[in-house]
Amino acid sequence: MKFIAFFLSLLLLQTAGAHAQQQVVISGTVKSKVNGETVIGATVSVDGTYTTSTNEYGFYALRIPAGSHRFQVNFMSFSPYTAKISVFKDSTINISLEQSAQSLDEVVITANPGKQDLASPQMGAERVSMQTVKQVPVLLGERDALKVIQLLPGIKSAGDGGSGLFVRGGSADQNMILLDEATVYNASHLLGFFSTFNADAIKDLTVYKGGMPAQYGGRLSSVLDIKMNDGNNQDVNISGGVGLISAKLNVEGPIQEGKSSFLVSGRRTYADMFLKLSNDSSINNNTLYFYDLNAKLNFQLGNNDRLYLSGYLGQDRMGAGDLFNLDWGNKTGTLRWNHIFSSRLFSNTSLIYSNYDYKIGIKTGADEFEIFSNITDYQVKQEFQWFANNRNNVRFGLQSAYHRIRPGEVTAIGGSSFNDTRLQQRYSWDNALYASNTWKATDRLQLTYGVRLSAFGILGEGDFYQLDANGNVTDTLSYEKNEFVKTYLNVEPRLAVSYQLTPLSSVKASYVRNVQNLHMLSNSSTASPTDKWLASTNVIKPEIADQYALGYYRNLFGGRYELNVETYYKDLQHQIDYRDGANVFTSNNAVESELLFGKGRAYGLEWLLRKNSGKLTGWISYTLSKTERQINGINNDQWYNARQDRTHDVAVVAMYQLNKKWSFSANWVFYTGDAVTFPAGKYLIDGETAYYYTERNGYRMPDYHRLDLGATMQLRQKKRWSSELSFSLYNAYGRENAYVISFEDSADGNRTIANQISLFRFVPSISYNFKFN
Incomplete structure (x- = not known):
């Protein structure tokens, strides 16, 4: 209970002075113009000084000084979006990103959804792009997200053809596997030779093997979201x-x-x-x-x-x-x-x-x-x-x-x-x-x-x-x-x-x-x-x-x-x-x-x-x-x-x-x-x-x-x-x-x-x- 009280008091001290500043808030959703899918983890920046990322539903919010600014949104495989904005009150700015010509040519590929965020406190987390999943060779050609994350450090496969995971010394049941927030208790087909996840239906895959955010709980070793x-x-x-x-x-x-x-x-x-x-x-x-x-x-x-x-x-x-x-x-x-x-x-x-x-x-x-x-x-x-x-x-x-x-x-x-x-x-x-x-x-x-x-x-x-x-x-x-x-x-x-x-x-x-x-x-x-x-x-x-x-x-x-x-x-x-x-x-x-x-x-x-x-x-x-x-x-x-x-x-x-x-x-x-x-x-x-x-x-x-x-x-x-x-x-x-x-x-x-x-x-x-x- 003392820890909870300390958390609340610390939060109040940190946010107390924010409302006295003469600033406005811009917020909105970032989507793909091609298919309307929301974009997770897109970088939103203003003047290169104020920066944030879209959440798991593509939403962002950023507090900036009132006035004119240079607004930019970036994400892998999309062309950067750049515009000049003038805001003098809280405003909604929704963005639709164009597919980049370089991505359409499929000559330059990317192994990671973006450069690692050096500033973020989050550690022990890996995002795996579906493009990578579709390229890594696996058993009988089945594109398999769980097989790909087994190639990352700290995440071990359960053996030949197996879909089980051992994460940082944990047993197979100590991994929380979530599909659109629902728990999947057995993520394997054919006794573990294939996983339950069809890569064509997956938008985003993030595995947390350490430092799990507070919204996740119930397992000791990892969360696969x-x-x-x-x-x-x-x-x-x-x-x-x-x-x-x-x-x-x-x-x-x-x-x-x-x-x-x-x-x-x-x-x-x-x-x-x-x-x-x-x-x-x-x-x-x-x-x-x-x-x-x-x-x-x-x-x-x-x-x-x-x-x-x-x-x-x-x-x-x-x-x-x-x-x-x-x-x-x-x-x-x-x-x-x-x-x-x-x-x-x-x-x-x-x-x-x-x-x-x-x-x-x-x-x-x-x-x-x-x-x-x-x-x-x-x-x-x-x-x-x-x-x-x-x-x-x-x-x-x-x-x-x-x-x-x-x-x-x-x-x-x-x-x-x-x-x-x-x-x-x-x-x-x-x-x-x-x-x-x-x-x-x-x-x-x-x-x-x-x-x-x-x-x-x-x-x-x-x-x-x-x-x-x-x-x-x-x-x-x-x-x-x-x-x-x-x-x-x-x-x-x-x-x-x-x-x-x-x-x-x-x-x-x-x-x-x-x-x-x-x-x-x-x-x-x-x-x-x-x-x-x-x-x-x-x-x-x-x-x-x-x-x-x-x-x-x-x-x-x-x-x-x-x-x-x-x-x-x-x-x-x-x-x-x-x-x-x-x-x-x-x-x-x-x-x-x-x-x-x-x-x-x-x-x-x-x-x-x-x-x-x-x-x-x-x-x-x-x-x-x-x-x-x-x-x-x-x-x-x-x-x-x-x-x-x-x-x-x-x-x-x-x-x-x-x-x-x-x-x-x-x-x-x-x-x-x-x-x-x-x-x-x-x-x-x-x-x-x-x-x-x-x-x-x-x-x-x-x-x-x-x-x-x-x-x-x-x-x-x-x-x-x-x-x-x-x-x-x-x-x-x-x-x-x-x-x-x-x-x-x-x-x-x-x-x-x-x-x-x-x-x-x-x-x-x-x-x-x-x-x-």
């Missing part, structure tokens, strides 16, 4: 593509020209269709495909109001005849209202729905049963941005979400001998208040300070348990529907500071506390569709992370290159791991009895050298890191490697625009093998081999490395029609990287044989993409 395209309100635009395993189509256009628009984007794989061509019934009866659908409507209701309605539906289906099937998918919906109260006060109100579920069907002989699990969220958000003056930009609001979790239900079908089993449903009410201010203290010193107050209420109905030190249930407490079981109240301070050493370099530091109340239990080293989500209970406490970071940033050679170096230390509380021999995937309702709790730490050093413009663009990233846990009852109570611990992680990404017709790309990755638990010995029990395990995660998988190549050939480039062929070769030199290593006895029983399974070698692909408007 993805915003869908609004839809073209000028012309009908149709684009799509056909590849080896999938096809996609994107349609957008005006409902009322210049005032409202729609977007529909769909994608489906057809691997299952190839299976049906086989004459072998054991193959043609199998199922293997996914589909996803993005849709959005947006309406400009007046000069000060805008309404958005967006939704996502994605589903995966896998099956082996009538013996086994696995279905999983996400559904999200967001209704969002932007309102401009005044030239300095901007409001966003959102109603949000999110759902994730999976269903497994198994048939063994005469027995047949289904397993079902689900998590559903209903959420409301209200946020305000107050542009107090040119030195203070205040953001404050509230968030409230109701979570319903069905951890697992087993239902017998027909005359099955299995008994129906249902783990208890869990309910919770998740609330947060937050406020932050970005303060330009001097021309060189800027700070962002804020606080987030989170209150997580555990609700009945159901039974809750008390355990002894050995995990045995000592008491059971029953609660009625909507009765409060326990409320966890946490204060999460946020602080970031930047100091500009020269016009070309700066240093930054940040501290952030994050709290997480939703936890995922997994029996694999990467995210799986069948992982269980659990909420905090009277036994499972909220996970807490305190992260400290320090960085140095420099623009080189006129901004054509940039160098970022960041180091971090993360202190973790209430970390969760399994007891030795635990099995949480049982009918036992007291899941907590299979878990142990302790602390963790993660620290590392990240380097990023990026070339931003020219025919050759790309980056080199390197991460040196360590991630450990210490939990009594595991590894003799000593520190041990977390599963996601990797010492070295390297990525080299290059994109080359040869001419208007041809562009090429390549990426090479290397990382230390994951920490794993292998047997240290074996013994015989009744003639059967049993393995003996000692140190938790004390061994390593073999080191991983891979080269991917890509090329794009422009077939036709007309004013209203364009088409291209994209080629890629995944794992170009055929490295057999280990996916799984298992152990078995040799034929004579005297030796133990390690068997390695690898997934991909030399995976070529070709796809045809087109665009019509």
Whole structure:
């Protein structure tokens, strides 16, 4: 509470003198003239002295002296907008940017949405342009935003083909993934080989791996904030593509020209269709495909109001005849209202729905049963941005979400001998208040300070348990529907500071506390569709992370290159791991009895050298890191490697625009093998081999490395029609990287044989993409 009082008093002191100055406020929205999309992060400046950026809805506000000025707006791939303005009262200036001729020629490309902001206190954040996503070669030619951010420092992939993320030592569930503000609980298709995000439907992607702003909360490691395209309100635009395993189509256009628009984007794989061509019934009866659908409507209701309605539906289906099937998918919906109260006060109100579920069907002989699990969220958000003056930009609001979790239900079908089993449903009410201010203290010193107050209420109905030190249930407490079981109240301070050493370099530091109340239990080293989500209970406490970071940033050679170096230390509380021999995937309702709790730490050093413009663009990233846990009852109570611990992680990404017709790309990755638990010995029990395990995660998988190549050939480039062929070769030199290593006895029983399974070698692909408007 003292921190909140300090925040408010500091803010009042900083803004007190602003109203005495004889100034006016200009504000407005920056859009693309071509399609009416709002432009996020455009730089708005007056006389080169007063500068700001558009927010995530394209809105800006700037306080300037009354009189005549030179007004300019800049953003990548758009021609700079320059005008002389005369303002003597608060005014609205809306801007439509023209596509630059250089961008239309596609000869000079850009790897970053703009030069890094040396003055901004924000650190540990990366924006990825969709142009970059479409150029980086990936598995089977599927353009994949999550695969691209895995090539950035501090962000590690979950393995070959996997879409899971490990960010600065965090586990896969410690990343908040948002699509138009709705939570996506499983961002993968086909067991992680592809992500749920269709690049044709995405407008902006920003990942925060440190120094998260106060409006974000609920996860310890990172926030991936993805915003869908609004839809073209000028012309009908149709684009799509056909590849080896999938096809996609994107349609957008005006409902009322210049005032409202729609977007529909769909994608489906057809691997299952190839299976049906086989004459072998054991193959043609199998199922293997996914589909996803993005849709959005947006309406400009007046000069000060805008309404958005967006939704996502994605589903995966896998099956082996009538013996086994696995279905999983996400559904999200967001209704969002932007309102401009005044030239300095901007409001966003959102109603949000999110759902994730999976269903497994198994048939063994005469027995047949289904397993079902689900998590559903209903959420409301209200946020305000107050542009107090040119030195203070205040953001404050509230968030409230109701979570319903069905951890697992087993239902017998027909005359099955299995008994129906249902783990208890869990309910919770998740609330947060937050406020932050970005303060330009001097021309060189800027700070962002804020606080987030989170209150997580555990609700009945159901039974809750008390355990002894050995995990045995000592008491059971029953609660009625909507009765409060326990409320966890946490204060999460946020602080970031930047100091500009020269016009070309700066240093930054940040501290952030994050709290997480939703936890995922997994029996694999990467995210799986069948992982269980659990909420905090009277036994499972909220996970807490305190992260400290320090960085140095420099623009080189006129901004054509940039160098970022960041180091971090993360202190973790209430970390969760399994007891030795635990099995949480049982009918036992007291899941907590299979878990142990302790602390963790993660620290590392990240380097990023990026070339931003020219025919050759790309980056080199390197991460040196360590991630450990210490939990009594595991590894003799000593520190041990977390599963996601990797010492070295390297990525080299290059994109080359040869001419208007041809562009090429390549990426090479290397990382230390994951920490794993292998047997240290074996013994015989009744003639059967049993393995003996000692140190938790004390061994390593073999080191991983891979080269991917890509090329794009422009077939036709007309004013209203364009088409291209994209080629890629995944794992170009055929490295057999280990996916799984298992152990078995040799034929004579005297030796133990390690068997390695690898997934991909030399995976070529070709796809045809087109665009019509």
